[in-house]
Amino acid sequence: MILFEKKVNVHPYQEFFVMDSSKENRKKEQLVDQYSRTISYLRLSITDRCNLRCLYCMPSSSLVKCADLLSYEEMLRIVGLAVDMGMNKLRLTGGEPLVRKGVMDFIRNLAKIKGLEDIRLTTNGVLLHEKAVDLYSAGIRNLNISLDSMKRERFAEITGSDLFDQVWQGIQTACELGFNVKLNVVAMKGINDDEFADFAKLATQRSIQVRFIEFMPIGNKDSWDKTRFIAASELKEMISTLGTMEPSPGSRLEGPARVYRLTTSNGQTGRIGFISPISHHFCDKCNRLRLTSEGRLRACLLHNHETDLKALLRQGSTDSEIQKAIQQTILNKPKGHTLQDDLAGLDQVNCQGQMSRIGG
Numbered sequence: 064m065i066l067f068e069k070k071v072n073v074h075p076y077q078e079f080f081v082m083d084s085s086k087e088n089r090k091k092e093q094l095v096d097q098y099s100r101t102i103s104y105l106r107l108s109i110t111d112r113c114n115l116r117c118l119y120c121m122p123s124s125s126l127v128k129c130a131d132l133l134s135y136e137e138m139l140r141i142v143g144l145a146v147d148m149g150m151n152k153l154r155l156t157g158g159e160p161l162v163r164k165g166v167m168d169f170i171r172n173l174a175k176i177k178g179l180e181d182i183r184l185t186t187n188g189v190l191l192h193e194k195a196v197d198l199y200s201a202g203i204r205n206l207n208i209s210l211d212s213m214k215r216e217r218f219a220e221i222t223g224s225d226l227f228d229q230v231w232q233g234i235q236t237a238c239e240l241g242f243n244v245k246l247n248v249v250a251m252k253g254i255n256d257d258e259f260a261d262f263a264k265l266a267t268q269r270s271i272q273v274r275f276i277e278f279m280p281i282g283n284k285d286s287w288d289k290t291r292f293i294a295a296s297e298l299k300e301m302i303s304t305l306g307t308m309e310p311s312p313g314s315r316l317e318g319p320a321r322v323y324r325l326t327t328s329n330g331q332t333g334r335i336g337f338i339s340p341i342s343h344h345f346c347d348k349c350n351r352l353r354l355t356s357e358g359r360l361r362a363c364l365l366h367n368h369e370t371d372l373k374a375l376l377r378q379g380s381t382d383s384e385i386q387k388a389i390q391q392t393i394l395n396k397p398k399g400h401t402l403q404d405d406l407a408g409l410d411q412v413n414c415q416g417q418m419s420r421i422g423g
Contacts, residue, residue, distance in 0.1 A: 087149075090147075090148055090149030093148045093149060093386070093389075093390050093393070094148060094149045094150065094390075094393060095393075096362075096393050096394060096396040097394055097396075098347075098396075098398050100347075100348070100349060100350060100396070101350060102150065102350055102351065102352060102393050102396070103149065103150050103151055103152055103350050104150065104152040104153075104154070104318075104350050104351040104352070105142065105145055105150050105152070105153050105154070105351065105352050105353075105354060106153075106154045106156055106351055106352070106353045106354070106422050107138060107142065107153060107154065107155055107156065107353075107354045107422065108156045108157055108158065108160075108353070108354065108355050108356040108421060108422030109133075109135075109138065109155055109156075109157060109158075109160050109163050109166065109169070109356060110132065110157050110158040110159070110160065110162060110163040110356050111126055111127050111132075111157065111158045111356045111357075112126060112157065112158045112159065112162050112163065113157060113158045113159040113162065113187070114159055114162055114187070114189050114190070114224070114226075115159070115187050115189065115222040115223060115224055115226070116222065116223035116224070117209075117211070117221060117222050117223070118220075118221055118222075118223075119249060119251070119278065127356060127357055131357055131373075132356050132357065132358075133354075133356065133357070133358040133373055133376075135165060135168075135169045135172070137358065137373065137376050138169070138354075139169075139172055139173065139176075140376065140385075141354065141358075141372055141376070141385070142173060142176060142179070143176050144382055144385055144386050144389065145352075145389060146176055146177075146178045146179045147178070147386070148386055148389065148390070151178060151179060151180040151181065152179075152180065152181045152183070153173065153179060153181065153182050153183070154182075154183045154184070154185060154207075155170070155182070155183070155184045155185070156184075156185045156422035157185075157356070157422065158356065158422075159186060159187050159189065159190070160184060160185070160186060161186055161189075161190040161191070161194055162190065167194070167197050167198075167201060170182065170198070170201045170202070170203065171201050171202075174201060174202045181205070182202060182203060183203070183204075183205040183206070183207070184198065184203050184205070184206055184207070185206075185207040185208075185209070185247075186206065186207070186208055186209070186233075187208070187209045187222075187230065188208045188209070188210065188229075188230035188231075188233040188234055189224075189226050189229055189230055189233070190233070191206075191208070191230070191233025191234070191236065191237060192229065192232045192233040192236045195233065195236045195237050195240055195242070196240065198242075199240050199241070199242065203242070204241075204242060204243055205242070205243045205245075206237055206242045206243070206244050206245070207245045207246075207247050208230075208233070208234055208237070208244060208245070208246055208247065209246075209247045209249075210230060210234070210246050210247070210248060211248055211249050211251070211254075211255050212227075212255050212258060213227075213231075213258060213261060213262070213265075214227075214258065215227040215228070217254075217255065217258075218230075221254070221255070234246075234271075238269060238270060238271065244270070244271045244272070245271070245272045245273075245274055245336070246262070246265070246271055246272070246273045246274065247274050247276055248262055248273060248274065248275050248276065249276050249278055250275045250276065250277060250278060250293045250298055251278050251291045251293070252290065252291045252292065252293045253290070253291060254291060256293065256301075259275065259298065259301055259302060260301070260302070260304075260305060262275075263302045263305055263325060263333070263335055264305065264327070264331075264333075265333075266325065266333030266334055266335055267325060267327055267331035267332055267333035268331065268333070271333075272322070272333075272334040272335070272336055273333070273334075273335055273336070274320050274322075274335075274336035274337070274338055275295070275298045275302075275335070275336070275337050275338070276338040276340075277292065277293070277294065277295055277338065277339050277340055277341050277342060278291055278292050278293070279340055279341065279365075292341070294339065294341070294342040295321075295337040295338070295339035295342055295343055296339075296342065296343070298337055299323070299337055302325065302335055305325060305327050305328075306325055306326045306327040306328055307325070307326050308323040308324065308325050308326075308335070309323060309324050309326075310322070310323055310324075311323055311324045311334055319338050319340070319348075319349075320336035320337065320338050321336065321337050321338075321339070321343075322334055322335070322336040322337075323335050323336075323337075340364075340365070346363075346397075346398065346399030347398075347399070349363070349396075352389075352392065352393070352396075353421060353422050354372070354422075355369070355421050355422060356422070357373060358371065358372050358373025358374075358376065359371055359372065359373070360372050360388070360389065360392050361392075361421065362392050362393065362395060362396035362397065363396060363397055364421065366397050368395065370388050370389075370391070370392045372385060372388060372389075375388055
């Protein structure tokens with residue numbers, strides 16, 4: 064990160080430069096919430112459009128009007144202001160981010176923002192094969208790819224489209240190009256639980272980290288069935304039958320995932336992650352904000368409070384006013400969600416927004 068410099072005279076014939084850390088200290092103050100969590104990571108949903116209709120997501124037929132989506136210019140301004148406050152990591156999500164026209168130019172412009180150290184992408188993989196080379200040349204190195212089944216017919220049932228071969232080709236291309244690939248598998252009892260062992264074995268056969276995600280009740284209640292839920296502890300127990308599992312070194316840097324090194328009986332190794340927002344939430348370590356495709360800033364996926372940054376942008380607010388709104392969102396970040404309690408009681412859904420709009 065570039066810091067301002069100021070000249071200090073130490074000798075009549077000699078001058079040297081020292082860093083002025085006052086601006087850096089102000090940045091740190093702006094990004095710390097009331098529970099001492101430093102917020103350094105922004106998840107940006109660039110569109111609510113998607114080329115799949117997954118049964119647990121199912122974007123509404125009444126999509127956001129194009130005029131109500133943030134423009135790329137507006138996104139660049141918000142990201143630039145967030146980075147100037149001290150944020151340094153960005154993940155592009157959707158919907159499916161690769162379906163939005165002009166996305167490659169947008170990513171290249173993001174890469175020009177000084178201080179933005181890491182740009183990542185979450186995708187369903189449908190368009191990955193054709194865009195992988197451009198993504199790599201634009202500076203993307205980390206991909207999260209959603210894949211809930213490796214069986215073609217089941218994939219079509221889950222996603223509503225017979226595109227497994229296309230997605231698998233994209234995964235292979237990404238691996239060949241040298242991307243760091245993580246496969247995100249939403250674990251659903253009675254739907255794909257007979258494939259968990261196969262996914263775990265895949266992690267030992269390829270340089271892919273497989274991450275199992277607890278099924279979350281987000282959006283329309285009709286898309287979530289409590290009987291389909293499998294806790295991460297149960298998932299881990301199922302995978303442990305394949306061999307020994309030990310906490311992976313550096314797993315604390317893997318965000319919400321608790322990552323283990325799986326060693327099978329024949330000596331193969333792979334990395335398996337478990338993301339447990341319901342049974343073992345990670346709120347105390349959460350370092351992120353989410354910006355929806357409509358320009359609403361959320362401090363928590365599972366809380367509905369949003370700050371309308373788009374309204375500020377379009378009414379001519381100054382950079383300082385927008386940054387104050389971002390800082391206030393950080394200060395309002397809740398200590399944690401209450402989803403587990405809600406489900407144990409009245410089966411209420413804490414998050415009413417569509418995942419495709421909020422950002423997966």
